[in-house]
Amino acid sequence: MAAEALNAAVxxxxxxxxxxxxxxxxxxxxxVVTGGWTALHCAVQNKKEEIVHLLLDRGADPHVRKxxxxxxxxxxxxxxxxxxxxxxxxxxxxxxxHDINGFTAFMEASCYGKEDALRxxxxxxxxxxxxxxxxxxxxxxxxxxATALMDAARNGHIVIVKTLVEEMNADxxxxxxxxxxxxxxxxxxxxxxxxDRDKEAIALFLLKHGIAVNKRDEYGKTALILASxxxxxxxxxxxxxxxxxxVNATDSNHKTALCVAVENKNHAIARILCxxxxxxxxxxxxxxxxARKLYDYKMVELLQHFGAVAVSRxxxxxxxxxxxxxxxxxxxxxxxxxxxxxxxxxxxxxxxIQGTSQGGVYLGFFDxxxxxVKIFRTGTENAEREKxxxxxxxxxxxxxxxYGWEEKKACLYLCLxxxxxxxxxxxxVKENATMKxxxxxxxxxxxxxxxxxxxxxxxxxxxxxxxIDVTGKVFLADFDKCRKLIDDETDLIISEDVKALERLVIxxxxxxxxxxxxxxxxxxEDVTDYEEIEDLRASLSSFDESIPxxxxxxxxxxxxxxxxxxxxxxxxxxxxxxSDIKTRNPDSGLVKALNCDKNPFPDWTVVIDKEVxxxxxDPFSERDKKKKNRVKKPYENYVTDLLKxxxxxxxxxxxxxxxxxxxIKKPEDYFLNLxxxxxxxxxxxLRNTEYKKYFPHVQNDSL
Numbered sequence: 001m002a003a004e005a006l007n008a009a010v011x012x013x014x015x016x017x018x019x020x021x022x023x024x025x026x027x028x029x030x031x032v033v034t035g036g037w038t039a040l041h042c043a044v045q046n047k048k049e050e051i052v053h054l055l056l057d058r059g060a061d062p063h064v065r066k067x068x069x070x071x072x073x074x075x076x077x078x079x080x081x082x083x084x085x086x087x088x089x090x091x092x093x094x095x096x097x098h099d100i101n102g103f104t105a106f107m108e109a110s111c112y113g114k115e116d117a118l119r120x121x122x123x124x125x126x127x128x129x130x131x132x133x134x135x136x137x138x139x140x141x142x143x144x145x146a147t148a149l150m151d152a153a154r155n156g157h158i159v160i161v162k163t164l165v166e167e168m169n170a171d172x173x174x175x176x177x178x179x180x181x182x183x184x185x186x187x188x189x190x191x192x193x194x195x196d197r198d199k200e201a202i203a204l205f206l207l208k209h210g211i212a213v214n215k216r217d218e219y220g221k222t223a224l225i226l227a228s229x230x231x232x233x234x235x236x237x238x239x240x241x242x243x244x245x246x247v248n249a250t251d252s253n254h255k256t257a258l259c260v261a262v263e264n265k266n267h268a269i270a271r272i273l274c275x276x277x278x279x280x281x282x283x284x285x286x287x288x289x290x291a292r293k294l295y296d297y298k299m300v301e302l303l304q305h306f307g308a309v310a311v312s313r314x315x316x317x318x319x320x321x322x323x324x325x326x327x328x329x330x331x332x333x334x335x336x337x338x339x340x341x342x343x344x345x346x347x348x349x350x351x352x353i354q355g356t357s358q359g360g361v362y363l364g365f366f367d368x369x370x371x372x373v374k375i376f377r378t379g380t381e382n383a384e385r386e387k388x389x390x391x392x393x394x395x396x397x398x399x400x401x402x403y404g405w406e407e408k409k410a411c412l413y414l415c416l417x418x419x420x421x422x423x424x425x426x427x428x429v430k431e432n433a434t435m436k437x438x439x440x441x442x443x444x445x446x447x448x449x450x451x452x453x454x455x456x457x458x459x460x461x462x463x464x465x466x467x468i469d470v471t472g473k474v475f476l477a478d479f480d481k482c483r484k485l486i487d488d489e490t491d492l493i494i495s496e497d498v499k500a501l502e503r504l505v506i507x508x509x510x511x512x513x514x515x516x517x518x519x520x521x522x523x524x525e526d527v528t529d530y531e532e533i534e535d536l537r538a539s540l541s542s543f544d545e546s547i548p549x550x551x552x553x554x555x556x557x558x559x560x561x562x563x564x565x566x567x568x569x570x571x572x573x574x575x576x577x578x579s580d581i582k583t584r585n586p587d588s589g590l591v592k593a594l595n596c597d598k599n600p601f602p603d604w605t606v607v608i609d610k611e612v613x614x615x616x617x618d619p620f621s622e623r624d625k626k627k628k629n630r631v632k633k634p635y636e637n638y639v640t641d642l643l644k645x646x647x648x649x650x651x652x653x654x655x656x657x658x659x660x661x662x663x664i665k666k667p668e669d670y671f672l673n674l675x676x677x678x679x680x681x682x683x684x685x686l687r688n689t690e691y692k693k694y695f696p697h698v699q700n701d702s703l
Contacts (some may be wrong), residue, residue: 128169423474
């Protein structure tokens with residue numbers, strides 16, 4: 001509560017109380033729980049310059065950050081205090097320092113309309129065109145990238161906008177991470193800033209200075225559609241004067257600017273749009289019916305004058321929608337798609353799944369199926385690689401299905417399996433990540449092996465290229481960097497894929513908690529199934545020279561990490577059933593192999609329940625009285641004795657007393673819960689011996 005008391009004193013402007021609290025030992029840089037505000041932040045926010053100086057003199061950190069990363073310097077930009085900005089610059093603040101959302105002091109001054117602060121920061125070298133810097137997760141959500149000009153435009157600060165453009169050479173061509181420019185921001189409506197004359201003036205000013213009019217907002221609305229929504233005749237006219245405007249462009253709700261004008265009963269704008277070529281017969285739009293529903297018969301006459309006719313509603317085609325994540329957007333796409341052969345698509349950001357270096361990936365329909373549409377420039381090397389690979393691998397089970405392709409205006413459209421998420425997204429959303437790591441990796445291994453079987457190496461294995469569909473099935477995608485397996489290069493290409501799997505193993509085992517590019521070289525010891533994961537990783541890193549490269553991956557798919565619990569238990573039983581283990585033969589190579597190193601289970605006889613161990617040390621007491629008097633050798637803390645006990649219990653479990661059976665319940669669960677690393681230990685000791693015959697699902701003699 002000390003931080004709260006100090007901040008309250010600052011807010012009240014009580015410098016004596018601030019001094020008293022500091023003298024009593026209150027930590028000057030302590031933060032309140034909510035927001036992480038320090039006393040210095042509060043003093044700057046309230047423009048208490050005398051207290052700011054006091055705090056700095058008493059040792060306050062001038063660079064301390066709130067929970068959102070804002071420094072006192074950035075807060076000074078919000079309140080517009082030139083004196084405080086100058087003070088913190090003298091204390092070493094970086095003119096372009098930013099919080100976790102990318103806001104700099106210059107951006108904040110622009111956002112809040114603080115002209116004096118803006119001019120001062122500009123004179124000190126603030127980057128006028130700096131785009132909002134955000135982390136990878138926010139970029140994936142299309143956040144960030146905005147500039148000070150966009151902030152001023154969105155918040156209706158006409159003076160700031162003019163200053164930025166005319167005096168500070170702000171670049172109007174920059175777009176944020178949702179591809180919105182300053183004009184789109186000016187035409188937007190926010191919770192705290194409705195549409196007004198200032199924002200209209202800003203939009204007209206930007207248009208006069210040549211800003212692009214073909215950008216869209218997050219809902220696919222063009223500047224023309226937004227101007228029609230705002231019911232600004234001047235803006236509609238100014239936008240239509242630009243040659244690049246598509247008057248019939250639609251948004252994500254399949255509405256044109258004319259449709260909006262009809263809904264708003266704005267006859268003047270509707271007439272302007274029609275005079276500039278707005279179609280009255282757009283697919284899936286019945287403008288006459290919309291106007292009649294509003295009892296706007298003047299609009300009906302206007303539309304009929306420009307060729308509109310009443311049409312009967314046709315039954316909609318029912319598409320297959322194999323998705324939960326994309327279902328809503330697919331339903332909207334049904335009403336808003338353009339035909340390219342068998343493909344129906346709408347190339348606006350609202351329907352985009354992800355960006356690429358060429359044309360992006362969009363939702364679409366191909367011959368009645370919902371698909372992901374990957375777009376390339378026709379004739380590029382990457383396009384040809386992906387198309388060739390997909391066509392050769394049509395019969396695959398673990399690669400994305402190739403539905404077909406279309407081509408139009410130098411663009412190649414490849415139609416593929418529509419999945420819910422890539423692996424990176426899947427692991428990021430913890431509550432959705434219900435699949436076990438070994439199931440994910442098993443799917444990835446199968447996909448890579450299948451791709452090799454079709455004669456290609458992937459060469460770009462990354463969590464973003466591994467997809468998961470609505471049923472939880474894993475698919476491999478993105479083959480634009482793949483290479484054909486040519487005789488003299490086959491081993492090298494396969495080796496690169498296999499070694500890339502090493503990083504994926506660590507990434508999945510860590511459940512995506514570390515960025516794929518910053519993974520440790522070895523598996524951290526705190527991950528589940530560490531011993532098995534690390535052995536699998538090491539096997540991928542260093543090949544068994546006795547096995548051909550082309551067979552390495554197939555062999556590793558039979559690694560213990562992928563064995564079921566029943567397989568592991570059967571494996572331990574089978575080894576324990578070997579005669580040398582049952583007779584405790586000290587000269588046996590098998591016994592020596594398993595007991596040769598430092599015993600990893602030195603106290604297993606203590607770990608196991610006393611009742612279970614006692615029942616196994618005298619297994620014949622009830623069944624065979626003749627053997628009751630023979631000398632019995634107790635189980636010792638050797639791995640081989642543990643295996644012997646596992647085998648014996650499996651053979652005699654049904655003969656045990658009910659209380660012992662109740663303790664054990666299921667033998668496979670009992671032993672593998674107590675000794676989870678036993679299967680991998682035995683596997684490691686025997687993989688280069690004749691006893692590998694007991695390994696589950698070993699189909700290759702060279703294993």
